[in-house]
Amino acid sequence: MGRPLRCRLGLHRWQDRWNEEHQRYQVCRRCQAERDPVVISDVSNPDTSGGGL
Numbered sequence: 001m002g003r004p005l006r007c008r009l010g011l012h013r014w015q016d017r018w019n020e021e022h023q024r025y026q027v028c029r030r031c032q033a034e035r036d037p038v039v040i041s042d043v044s045n046p047d048t049s050g051g052g053l
Helices: none
Strands: 014-018 024-028
Touching: none
Parallel strands: none
Antiparallel strands: 014 024
């Protein structure tokens, strides 16, 4: 049987999990696809944003 339709459309249902090294990753509950978690960087400091006017 193939992957669920939502997964084929890229609409996964992600669940957080941790490996043996206590690093977080995500697994789709429907098709078991894996991905690294999204990391949001701190851009509150204008000196490190990389841009300027």
